[in-house]
Amino acid sequence: MAIDPRTPQQIRADIRSGKLSGPTAGLGQNCVQANLAVLPKAQAYDFLLFCQRNPKPCPLIEVCDAGCAEPRAVAPGADLRTDISGYRIYQNGSLTAEVRDVRPYWRDDLVAFLIGCSFTFEWALLDAGIRLWHIEQGKGVAMYRTSIPCRSAGAFQGPMVVSMRPIAARDVAKAVTASARFPGAHGAPVHVGDPATIGIADLDRPDYGDRQQFRPGDVPVFWACGVTPQAVALASRLPFMITHSPGHMFLTDVPNAALAAL
Amino acid sequence: MAIDPRTPQQIRADIRSGKLSGPTAGLGQNCVQANLAVLPKAQAYDFLLFCQRNPKPCPLIEVCDAGCAEPRAVAPGADLRTDISGYRIYQNGSLTAEVRDVRPYWRDDLVAFLIGCSFTFEWALLDAGIRLWHIEQGKGVAMYRTSIPCRSAGAFQGPMVVSMRPIAARDVAKAVTASARFPGAHGAPVHVGDPATIGIADLDRPDYGDRQQFRPGDVPVFWACGVTPQAVALASRLPFMITHSPGHMFLTDVPNAALAAL
Numbered sequence: 001m002a003i004d005p006r007t008p009q010q011i012r013a014d015i016r017s018g019k020l021s022g023p024t025a026g027l028g029q030n031c032v033q034a035n036l037a038v039l040p041k042a043q044a045y046d047f048l049l050f051c052q053r054n055p056k057p058c059p060l061i062e063v064c065d066a067g068c069a070e071p072r073a074v075a076p077g078a079d080l081r082t083d084i085s086g087y088r089i090y091q092n093g094s095l096t097a098e099v100r101d102v103r104p105y106w107r108d109d110l111v112a113f114l115i116g117c118s119f120t121f122e123w124a125l126l127d128a129g130i131r132l133w134h135i136e137q138g139k140g141v142a143m144y145r146t147s148i149p150c151r152s153a154g155a156f157q158g159p160m161v162v163s164m165r166p167i168a169a170r171d172v173a174k175a176v177t178a179s180a181r182f183p184g185a186h187g188a189p190v191h192v193g194d195p196a197t198i199g200i201a202d203l204d205r206p207d208y209g210d211r212q213q214f215r216p217g218d219v220p221v222f223w224a225c226g227v228t229p230q231a232v233a234l235a236s237r238l239p240f241m242i243t244h245s246p247g248h249m250f251l252t253d254v255p256n257a258a259l260a261a262l
Numbered sequence: 263m264a265i266d267p268r269t270p271q272q273i274r275a276d277i278r279s280g281k282l283s284g285p286t287a288g289l290g291q292n293c294v295q296a297n298l299a300v301l302p303k304a305q306a307y308d309f310l311l312f313c314q315r316n317p318k319p320c321p322l323i324e325v326c327d328a329g330c331a332e333p334r335a336v337a338p339g340a341d342l343r344t345d346i347s348g349y350r351i352y353q354n355g356s357l358t359a360e361v362r363d364v365r366p367y368w369r370d371d372l373v374a375f376l377i378g379c380s381f382t383f384e385w386a387l388l389d390a391g392i393r394l395w396h397i398e399q400g401k402g403v404a405m406y407r408t409s410i411p412c413r414s415a416g417a418f419q420g421p422m423v424v425s426m427r428p429i430a431a432r433d434v435a436k437a438v439t440a441s442a443r444f445p446g447a448h449g450a451p452v453h454v455g456d457p458a459t460i461g462i463a464d465l466d467r468p469d470y471g472d473r474q475q476f477r478p479g480d481v482p483v484f485w486a487c488g489v490t491p492q493a494v495a496l497a498s499r500l501p502f503m504i505t506h507s508p509g510h511m512f513l514t515d516v517p518n519a520a521l522a523a524l
Contacts, residue, residue, distance in 0.1 A: 045307040048314065052322055053335070060314055065415075073315070073413065151335065153327075183445065188523075 005029070008075065008251040012083040021085045021100070023247035030123055030256050032074070032185070033249035034061045034114040035226040036084060037233060038102075038242035041066045044111040046154030047233065051113070053151040057160050057228035059116035059184045061252065067108040074252040080112050086245030093237035102242055110242070115226050117249055118163055120185030120256045121178070128178040130171045133212055140247075141165060142206035143225050147199025148190065150228065155236040161227040162190060164203065166218035175221055181260040191222040198222065267291070270337065270513040274345040283347045283362070285509035292385055292518050294336070294447070295511035296323045296376040297488040298346060299495060300364075300504035303328045306373040308416030309495065313375070315413040319422050319490035321378035321446045323514065329370040336514040342374050348507030355499035364504055372504070377488050379511055380425055382447030382518045383440070390440040392433045395475055402509075403427060404468035405487050409461025410452065412490065417498040423489040424452060426465065428480035437483055443522040453484040460484065 006014070008028040014020035024033055039047050044066070051058035062071040069080040081102045089097040089105055099105075118141065122132060134141050141163045148160040167175050172192060180188035191198050203220060204211055208227060214220075230243055244250060268276070270290040276282035286295055301309050306328070313320035324333045331342040343364045351359040351367055361367075380403065384394060396403050403425045410422040429437050434454060442450035453460050465482060466473050470489060476482075492505055506512060 045310070048307070048310050049325055052310065052314070052325055063311055063314055 008253050009077075011251050012075070012078055015085045016079070016082045018100075024085065024249045024251060025119065025247065028251040032061065032252045032254045032256055032259055033117050033119045034074075034252055035117055035230070036080065036242070036244040036250050037113045037115065037229060038080075038110050039113070039233065039238060040107075040240055041109045041111055043155070043238055046156055047113065047229070049153035050150070050156040050232065051115070051229065053153055054160070054228070055183065056187055056190060056224035057150065057226065059186060061114040061116050061184060063114075064112040066111050069106065069112060071112070071114055071252070074114065074254050075250075076253075080250065081106050084244050084248055084250050086248035088243050088245055090234060090238065090241040090243070092239060093234050098245060105242060114250060114252070115229060116182075116185035117226055118186060118223065119249070120259060121182050121223070123256050124178045124182060125175055128174050130167065130175055130178070133166055133215075134210065140209040142203070142210060142212045143208035143227055144195075144200045145207050145231075150232065156232050158232040158235050159199075160190070161207070161225045161231055162198070162222040163209070163225040164195075164206075164212065164220050164222050166212050166214045167221045168215070169217050169219050172219050172221060179223065184259045186224045186226070189221050190224050193219060195220055270515050271339075273513050274337070274340055277347045278341070278344045280362070286347065286511045286513060287381065287509065290513040294323065294514045294516045294518055294521055295379050295381045296336075296514055297379055297492070298342065298504070298506040298512050299375045299377065299491060300342075300372050301375070301495065301500060302369075302502055303371040303373055305417070305500055308418055309375065309491070311415035312412070312418040312494065313377070313491065315415055316422070316490070317445065318449055318452060318486035319412065319488065321448060323376040323378050323446060325376075326374040328373050331368065331374060333374070333376055333514070336376065336516050337512075338515070342512065343368050346506050346510055346512050348510035350505045350507055352496060352500065352503040352505070354501060355496050360507060367504060376512060376514070377491060378444075378447035378521075379488055380448060380485065381511070382521060383444050383485070385518050386440045386444060387437055390436055392429065392437055392440070395428055396472065402471040404465070404472060404474045405470035405489055406457075406462045407469050407493075412494065418494050420494040420497050421461075422452070423469070423487045423493055424460070424484040425471070425487040426457075426468070426474065426482050426484050428474050428476045429483045430477070431479050431481050434481050434483060441485065444518075446521045448486045448488070451483050452486050455481060457482055
């Protein structure tokens with residue numbers, strides 16, 4: 001695919017002005033993309049604690065002050081209410097709206113969490129010469145609920161969700177070391193090999209995303225997934241929550257490569 | 263010095279029973295030692311946020327549930343109220359007592375934070391063959407307030423405190439890579455070389471700890487220091503806070519080496 005030369009600042013401006021919509025994979029000159037979760041302050045302490053206790057599925061990139069929609073450390077000048085190309089509004093655990101602008105929903109007591117995303121370590125895998133089937137085929141990755149329990153915090157509890165990529169056996173070690181450099185983007189895999197060990201009955205039936213295809217000699221490699229905190233937050237039936245729409249991530253100004261050295 | 267063969271569990275039991283007092287350097291079979299900070303729940307969110315925003319000076323090892331004194335992830339069965347050989351009690355920012363048992367001060371709304379400590383990366387430096395003057399001489403490390411601002415969170419704000427070790431020029435790169443493996447214990451240095459650049463006027467006058475001696479060719483190397491969160495918390499004049507006494511750390515069951523692979 002052709003490389004899009006726009007900077008993250010330009011992409012965010014184009015999203016804000018309505019010029020750009022759609023998923024963000026491949027955009028933003030190899031800068032860190034992030035998951036968004038916005039919760040009322042009343043639930044923010046337990047959610048922050050949940051992220052601290054489960055850093056692999058919930059690597060925090062930034063936590064804004066209550067009421068503040070500018071992630072000052074990773075994208076100064078940005079507005080988290082307008083600079084993402086799709087949002088979901090949840091009330092009491094149910095999806096109630098899908099919108100392009102959350103300013104009408106914004107409140108002074110809302111806390112915005114930005115959580116690292118697999119795009120960063122996928123970039124590192126590709127850069128290391130590792131083939132990723134779903135990228136070559138233009139598909140989504142496969143995601144599964146596992147039997148690995150997260151450490152709970154207040155009302156937030158549940159199993160870890162993982163993403164799975166078929167990796168050539170000779171590249172498994174390289175996939176581990178390349179992704180381990182990025183703890184801010186899920187880090188090293190949580191499991192390599194037999195899916196039954198972590199409670200996955202059938203690799204061909206992912207709970208989210210697309211079924212993957214294995215080439216001869218490919219090994220299933222599992223990474224902690226940013227769907228985990230969203231799934232856990234939804235299961236706790238929060239009175240109110242805003243997230244990005246799947247695939248519509250927030251683009252920060254931080255180069256992926258810099259995340260390994262923060 | 264002779265190696266003490268007691269496990270962290272045995273050390274904690276000996277501290278609890280009064281058999282053991284004094285500093286903990288060198289004890290516990292190369293397991294992670296941690297700084298303790300205990301705050302009321304009312305201030306815990308901002309403190310947790312401060313740690314999240316400043317992971318180099320404030321690497322969180324564990325955050326307990328409110329009222330709970332057992333750090334279940336890193337030392338199951340331990341009691342943070344009795345298993346440290348010295349505690350300090352602060353009220354409105356002033357030291358009001360130094361005790362061996364904080365059960366009389368414990369409350370249901372207290373949140374205990376365990377923060378990584380330089381012993382872990384010093385062990386990694388020694389293991390890599392790097393000489394540390396203060397350990398050879400039985401002294402403390404030198405610590406300085408810097409002009410590096412921490413990112414603030416609520417009432418918590420202030421400059422980063424760093425520790426400094428003179429390192430042979432040929433070992434500086436090795437000191438960086440050896441400590442970088444342990445983000446849970448301050449990670450890689452925050453500065454190498456000229457102290458004036460980070461606002462330190464005179465290396466011979468540390469703000470805390472002991473003056474260090476340089477051998478010819480030694481370079482000053484600066485790491486973020488766990489004194490930072492305590493200094494910041496005290497400066498904010500919290501109504502109530504408990505910390506460990508300097509040098510009297512909490513011993514976890516986690517081997518230092520394992521901290522690099524969590």
